[in-house]
Amino acid sequence: xxxxxxxxxxxxxxxxxxxxxxxxxxxxxxxxxxxxxxxxxxxxxxxxxxxxxxxxxxxxxxxxxxxxxxxxxxxxxxxxxxxxxxxxxxxxxxxxxxxxxxxxxxxxxxxxxxxxxxxxxxxxxxxxxxxxxxxxxxxxxxxxxxxxxxxxxxxxxxxxxxxxxxxxxxxxxxxxxxxxxxxxxxxxxxxxxxxxxxxxxxxxxxxxxxxxxxxxxxxx
Amino acid sequence: xxxxxxxxxxxxxxxxxxxxxxxxxxxxxxxxxxxxxxxxxxxxxxxxxxxxxxxxxxxxxxxxxxxxxxxxxxxxxxxxxxxxxxxxxxxxxxxxxxxxxxxxxxxxxxxxxxxxxxxxxxxxxxxxxxxxxxxxxxxxxxxxxxxxxxxxxxxxxxxxxxxxxxxxxxxxxxxxxxxxxxxxxxxxxxxxxxxxxxxxxxxxxxxxxxxxxxxxxxxx
DNA sequence: ACCTGAACACCGTTCAAGT
DNA sequence: ACCTGAACACCGTTCAAGT
Numbered sequence: 001x002x003x004x005x006x007x008x009x010x011x012x013x014x015x016x017x018x019x020x021x022x023x024x025x026x027x028x029x030x031x032x033x034x035x036x037x038x039x040x041x042x043x044x045x046x047x048x049x050x051x052x053x054x055x056x057x058x059x060x061x062x063x064x065x066x067x068x069x070x071x072x073x074x075x076x077x078x079x080x081x082x083x084x085x086x087x088x089x090x091x092x093x094x095x096x097x098x099x100x101x102x103x104x105x106x107x108x109x110x111x112x113x114x115x116x117x118x119x120x121x122x123x124x125x126x127x128x129x130x131x132x133x134x135x136x137x138x139x140x141x142x143x144x145x146x147x148x149x150x151x152x153x154x155x156x157x158x159x160x161x162x163x164x165x166x167x168x169x170x171x172x173x174x175x176x177x178x179x180x181x182x183x184x185x186x187x188x189x190x191x192x193x194x195x196x197x198x199x200x201x202x203x204x205x206x207x208x209x210x211x212x213x214x215x216x217x218x219x220x
Numbered sequence: 221x222x223x224x225x226x227x228x229x230x231x232x233x234x235x236x237x238x239x240x241x242x243x244x245x246x247x248x249x250x251x252x253x254x255x256x257x258x259x260x261x262x263x264x265x266x267x268x269x270x271x272x273x274x275x276x277x278x279x280x281x282x283x284x285x286x287x288x289x290x291x292x293x294x295x296x297x298x299x300x301x302x303x304x305x306x307x308x309x310x311x312x313x314x315x316x317x318x319x320x321x322x323x324x325x326x327x328x329x330x331x332x333x334x335x336x337x338x339x340x341x342x343x344x345x346x347x348x349x350x351x352x353x354x355x356x357x358x359x360x361x362x363x364x365x366x367x368x369x370x371x372x373x374x375x376x377x378x379x380x381x382x383x384x385x386x387x388x389x390x391x392x393x394x395x396x397x398x399x400x401x402x403x404x405x406x407x408x409x410x411x412x413x414x415x416x417x418x419x420x421x422x423x424x425x426x427x428x429x430x431x432x433x434x435x436x437x438x439x440x
Numbered sequence: 441a442c443c444t445g446a447a448c449a450c451c452g453t454t455c456a457a458g459t
Numbered sequence: 460a461c462c463t464g465a466a467c468a469c470c471g472t473t474c475a476a477g478t
Contacts, residue, residue, distance in 0.1 A: 058471085059471065139406075148428070155371060258453085269453085
């Protein structure tokens with residue numbers, strides 16, 4: 001009860017950090033990365049921009065807090081006995097959460113960091129790699145590799161979806177590609193054989209993850 | 221000579237698209253992603269912000285043009301006979317260019333796209349996968365997988381470096397991690413065994429790429 | 441202790457006008 | 460055809476003052 005020892009003094013707090021973080025999260029959920037700003041947050045809370053800074057240090061700090069709030073909500077999956085299956089199940093849980101919350105990727109790009117609440121997943125993934133036969137150090141490296149691959153996947157897939165939505169149609173980049181493929185026979189053949197190739201989505205993520213795990217299993 | 225058929229009319233152009241793109245690139249090289257803005261660009265060119273829009277459609281369009289300018293400069297490596305070695309050499313050339321130009325990753329995160337000038341690399345990588353025994357479709361998928369991994373690597377490594385530079389010291393996220401690792405035995409053991417684990421750099425990228433290629437070679 | 445208003449130094453983009 | 464100035468609707472953050 002250390003808190004009760006300090007008697008209430010000065011103006012009573014109308015806002016709390018939890019309020020600020022909760023509203024920030026709601027703004028992101030409703031309007032994506034662009035919807036979050038200190039000023040809009042203050043509007044939504046009926047306060048002045050500066051009152052936000054009583055409760056969080058900066059925009060960067062706020063982002064870390066919101067990401068952690070999201071991480072808390074990820075349902076912890078049942079863990080199979082087989083270590084490799086466990087890695088797949090754990091990564092799919094993280095993938096599903098991030099894929100369902102595109103704003104999280106946007107803010108991940110702004111401040112590349114994770115809060116304490118994902119540590120359960122990190123712990124279980126590394127442990128699974130160890131159970132699968134890797135040394136502790138190798139398991140850490142394997143975790144790092146799967147993390148890089150997962151972030152790359154989410155960023156690129158979401159980035160493509162965003163660009164398509166903005167220009168309603170294939171992105172500027174894909175148009176460039178189509179227009180300039182003439183000189184490149186393999187590329188042209190590929191575009192002819194699979195013209196609507198789409199490398200996005202959960203199934204493709206799973207397939208690529210399995211390839212990665214094959215490579216890791218083969219580690220010398 | 222179609223151009224000469226239109227006689228010069230109206231005010232002569234003081235700016236050109238090439239000028240605009242060149243100065244934008246210089247701003248990025250000197251000051252990173254934050255240094256590029258339409259207004260600063262106009263200042264640097266001695267013009268008003270609006271004159272930029274005569275030569276590029278928007279900020280997004282400008283970013284695509286600057287990235288393509290960078291891609292043009294990537295030296296094309298000598299290609300070994302062995303298809304797998306070829307893939308490694310090609311990806312390392314792309315990695316080296318992007319690792320040497322951190323601003324490119326920042327703008328890659330803003331507008332996820334590539335211009336026509338990287339197509340030579342894409343062509344050669346996909347061709348190498350085909351030469352290595354993959355079907356055309358599989359080769360396209362393999363390219364996409366290595367691209368996702370590469371982008372993830374660059375983003376995360378650079379993101380970590382940025383955050384460390386801003387807070388001069390371990391990032392907020394890493395401090396969270398250290399503080400909260402108590403409940404997680406594997407994590408704690410890993411931090412004790414390799415306290416200064418650094419997963420960044422060219423050697424690690426190469427090592428992970430080889431793991432990926434092992435997994436791809438194992439494709440059923 | 442907490443909150444506010446005004447200000448600083450910026451953004452991308454649009455509009456109507458100038459040469 | 461190309462460029463400009465003024466304006467619109469925003470940013471994050473600092474400072475000094477109010478309750």
